[in-house]
Amino acid sequence: xxxxxxxxxxPAWHQQLAWRQYATQLxxxxxxxxxxxxxxxSGNLIAGVEQRQRRLLINPALLPVPARGTRFDxxxxxxxxxLLLRGLIAHEAGHVVFSALKPAAEPLGWVWNALEDERMExxxxxxxxxxxxxxxxxxxxxxxxxxxxxxxxxxxxxxxxWAHDRSxxxxxxxxxxxxxxxxxxxxxxxxxxxxxxxxxxxIAQAILDLLPERSTPPSSLPDLRxxxxxxxxxxxxxRQQPKHAPQNRQEPxxxxxxxxxxxxxxxxxxxxxxxxxxxxxxGEESGEQEQPGRGRQEPGEEQQDQTDAGQDAASSTPGERQxxxxxxxxxxxxxxxxxxxxxxxxxxxxxQLPSPPPEPQPTPADDLLFQVDGxxxxxxxxxxxxxxxxxxxxxxxxxxxxxxxxxxxAERYFRKKVGEEKPAPFLLRLCVDLSSSMGGPRLNAARDAxxxxxxxxxxxxxxxxxxxxxxxxxxxxxxxLPWQDAAQRLSGLRASGGTRLSSALExxxxxxxxPDEQEVLVIICDGELTGYxxxxxxxxxxxxxxxxxxxxxxxxxxxxxxxxxxxATYLELFGAAHPVxxxxxxxxxxxxxLTTVRGR
Numbered sequence: 001x002x003x004x005x006x007x008x009x010x011p012a013w014h015q016q017l018a019w020r021q022y023a024t025q026l027x028x029x030x031x032x033x034x035x036x037x038x039x040x041x042s043g044n045l046i047a048g049v050e051q052r053q054r055r056l057l058i059n060p061a062l063l064p065v066p067a068r069g070t071r072f073d074x075x076x077x078x079x080x081x082x083l084l085l086r087g088l089i090a091h092e093a094g095h096v097v098f099s100a101l102k103p104a105a106e107p108l109g110w111v112w113n114a115l116e117d118e119r120m121e122x123x124x125x126x127x128x129x130x131x132x133x134x135x136x137x138x139x140x141x142x143x144x145x146x147x148x149x150x151x152x153x154x155x156x157x158x159x160x161x162w163a164h165d166r167s168x169x170x171x172x173x174x175x176x177x178x179x180x181x182x183x184x185x186x187x188x189x190x191x192x193x194x195x196x197x198x199x200x201x202x203i204a205q206a207i208l209d210l211l212p213e214r215s216t217p218p219s220s221l222p223d224l225r226x227x228x229x230x231x232x233x234x235x236x237x238x239r240q241q242p243k244h245a246p247q248n249r250q251e252p253x254x255x256x257x258x259x260x261x262x263x264x265x266x267x268x269x270x271x272x273x274x275x276x277x278x279x280x281x282x283g284e285e286s287g288e289q290e291q292p293g294r295g296r297q298e299p300g301e302e303q304q305d306q307t308d309a310g311q312d313a314a315s316s317t318p319g320e321r322q323x324x325x326x327x328x329x330x331x332x333x334x335x336x337x338x339x340x341x342x343x344x345x346x347x348x349x350x351x352q353l354p355s356p357p358p359e360p361q362p363t364p365a366d367d368l369l370f371q372v373d374g375x376x377x378x379x380x381x382x383x384x385x386x387x388x389x390x391x392x393x394x395x396x397x398x399x400x401x402x403x404x405x406x407x408x409x410a411e412r413y414f415r416k417k418v419g420e421e422k423p424a425p426f427l428l429r430l431c432v433d434l435s436s437s438m439g440g441p442r443l444n445a446a447r448d449a450x451x452x453x454x455x456x457x458x459x460x461x462x463x464x465x466x467x468x469x470x471x472x473x474x475x476x477x478x479x480x481l482p483w484q485d486a487a488q489r490l491s492g493l494r495a496s497g498g499t500r501l502s503s504a505l506e507x508x509x510x511x512x513x514x515p516d517e518q519e520v521l522v523i524i525c526d527g528e529l530t531g532y533x534x535x536x537x538x539x540x541x542x543x544x545x546x547x548x549x550x551x552x553x554x555x556x557x558x559x560x561x562x563x564x565x566x567x568a569t570y571l572e573l574f575g576a577a578h579p580v581x582x583x584x585x586x587x588x589x590x591x592x593x594l595t596t597v598r599g600r
Contacts, residue, residue, distance in 0.1 A: 011488050013081065014040040014060035018357035023089055025354045027056055030093035030124065032232070047088040049096060051231065056092060058085070063141050069168075070140040072133040078359040086356070087138035090131050091117070094124040098238065099229030100197040103204075107154065112204040114158035115192035116229070119200060122193060126237045130353060143169065153177055153211050157189050164190075177212070184210055197238065369455070369487070372448055375587040376455035382594045383426050384460035423598065426462045427517040428453055431504040432476075432493070433525040434468045439495040442560050446524045448583045449558075450477075450490045453522070453590075458483040465511065466490065469504035470497030479511070499528055502536035509544050520554045520597065522590070523574075527559040527566030537573055556593050558586060 013019050024038050036049075040060045048057045062084045065073065074080060098120045103109045125132050143162035151159055156173050163171040173181045185207055192203040399416030430453055432446050450466055454477065457464040464486070466477035476493070477486045501523070513519040529537075544553065557570040559579045570577040578589045 011492060012060070014058075016357070019085075022354055022356050023056075023058065023085060026086060026089050027093050029353065030090050030128065031096040033096060047092050049092045051229075056089070058088060062088070063138075063145065065141055066144040069144050070137060072137045076359070082356045083134050083137045084141070086131070086353075087134040090124055090128070090134065091121065091138070094120040095229045097232045098123045098197065098235060100200070101230035103201055108201070108204055108208060111154065111157055111207055112201055114161070115189060115200050115204055115207075116197075117158075118161035118193045119195065119197075123235070123237045127235075128353060140166075152213075153181060153185055156181060157185070157207060160186065160189055161193070180210065180212075197234070369451070372452040372455060372583070375583065376452045377459060379452065379456040379587065379591055379594070380459035382591055382598060383428075383456055383462045385423055385598065424516055424518050426460070426594070427513045427519045428457060428462060428464045429508045429511070429519065429521045430464065430466045431473075431501070431508060431521070431523045431525075432466065432468050433470075433499060433501075434493060434495050434497070435470045435499040435526075435528075436496050437499065437526050437528055438560075442526055443493065443495045445560055445580075445583050445586065447490060447493050449524060449586045449590075450493070451487060452583070452587065454483060454486045454490060463517070465508070467504045467507050468493065469500060469507075470495075471500055471503075472497075473500075473503035473507045475507060499525070499530075500533050501525065501529055502533050502540060505537055505540045509540060518554070518597065519552065520556065520594065523555065523557045524560060524586070525557070525566075526561045527570065529566055529569055534569055534573065541573060554593075554597050556590070558589060560586075 020038065027036060027038065028034055036054045036056050038056045038058065041057050042059060042061065045057060046059050046063060049055070050057065062081065065080050065084075072083065074083065095116070099116050102116075103112050121135050125135065139162040143159065143166065151171070151173055153173060156171075159171065163169045188203050188207050188210075192200050195203060399414040402415055405412065430450055432450055434443070438446065454464055454466070456462070463479050464477060465475065465479050466486070466489075467473055468476045476489050481489075504523075508521055555574040555576070557574050557577050559567060559570065559577055560581070567577045567579065578593070580586050580589055
């Protein structure tokens with residue numbers, strides 16, 4: 001016996017309720033807002049937030065993961081999807097919480113966004129340390145998406161945030177701009193990562209003033225918009241935010257820093273609210289040897305900040321992210337980053353990240369095809385039986401000329417093709433009761449029957465329409481829908497609500513059949529109808545019977561379940577009622593009824 005391969009009929013991941021709930025809960029937890037709706041939208045945008053519409057946009061395609069070079073790569077489709085989705089959602093939620101309003105002018109807005117992305121992600125990581133691996137994986141994916149050996153200064157401001165801890169990445173700016181990048185622009189970029197939210201735009205403007213030429217953002221990089229900024233007040237992580245200076249940072253000369261780039265100590269003396277780290281005698285930032293700098297200091301908070309800083313230093317674990325430590329050698333995982341995306345949270349952290357949906361396992365829906373395939377093949381033989389083959393007979397005046405019969409002097413020396421017969425195709429309309437009373441084994445049998453009809457229609461090339469009805473009716477499977485899409489929709493049928501058969505008849509009678517089709521209406525219900533619904537059904541049937549002479553219609557009511565109490569009602573309405581208990585009963589009933597219809 002040859003076994004057919006299994007076919008996956010599970011809906012796409014972004015159409016599954018578990019993934020949509022997970023994404024919504026994750027964004028609400030990180031952004032601390034419940035007034036946003038989530039939408040999966042295809043296009044050039046990878047992720048973004050529409051501030052006015054309160055909408056989170058995610059591209060279901062996410063990002064292609066390079067084969068090599070990405071840290072924390074789980075190397076499974078489910079694991080990569082989890083890390084990418086969690087990183088993108090946390091990124092957009094971080095803009096809502098920690099970012100100021102994005103400048104409208106370009107290219108100032110683009111440079112601001114490049115600086116703000118890293119600053120905001122560091123603040124999110126302070127609140128949720130287990131997201132450090134997700135941001136590292138997302139950054140590596142975007143860094144390796146379109147690696148370039150040489151970058152102009154403007155695009156280097158963005159790429160440096162991903163490449164600063166990757167010593168194995170060939171990051172390089174043009175030779176003539178090396179001094180400008182290392183001594184003036186790069187210190188400003190790194191300073192913006194630990195600056196106050198209101199100072200990022202000033203640093204971005206200072207960087208633009210230093211650029212020798214303005215370039216356009218690379219089109220290959222995905223669009224991660226920060227339109228959701230400026231929606232929350234200053235957070236505790238910003239007031240107590242430490243500044244870690246990279247050990248490989250070269251401090252610009254004193255005269256360059258005071259030369260009007262808007263980011264030196266002169267701005268601090270004017271009380272602009274901008275943070276600057278304490279400096280040692282040699283003029284370099286002290287890093288972790290001295291007390292971390294402050295963004296904006298509130299009165300009476302100095303002692304509390306020192307206590308918090310001491311607690312942070314005491315409670316730090318090797319699994320927490322220290323983004324400015326020395327980069328590790330190529331091919332080696334940095335010890336300062338968590339070894340697993342789901343790191344254990346430290347005591348006192350508010351909120352726990354929701355768990356992603358489990359990796360999909362073989363579901364009963366995958367094996368369902370093999371349960372219904374045998375019934376479907378038998379039913380397909382009735383839907384499209386073999387017709388009478390054509391044959392050629394001698395004819396007096398028409399057909400193909402036969403010289404041999406003409407030479408013999410036969411009266412009929414022409415041959416004509418006669419006797420070909422093709423059975424009329426069926427147009428199947430299936431109305432499935434999806435009310436709450438159909439829950440459990442009844443709905444499973446009805447779903448199996450719908451899949452069986454869809455499979456048989458594919459074999460016999462007969463058209464099928466599936467209508468689900470409860471209080472209202474909806475078209476689950478329209479005509480001409482491919483088998484794979486029809487199977488995905490039918491496998492997700494759920495039962496809820498009341499029962500109103502008349503709504504399904506309205507949808508079914510609204511369609512028309514082709515002149516050569518035999519229309520068959522199959523109703524699968526548990527037999528419970530209200531009096532008003534029966535009256536509406538009777539009126540619809542009376543209107544439909546007026547056109548039956550030109551378009552015959554056969555109705556097959558199939559009543560499922562043990563407590564079938566509406567048999568008399570269906571006999572009065574449709575003239576037939578077929579009680580069944582399982583898929584086998586439904587298959588036998590359909591084969592018998594369709595055989596009778598075919599023989600008319």
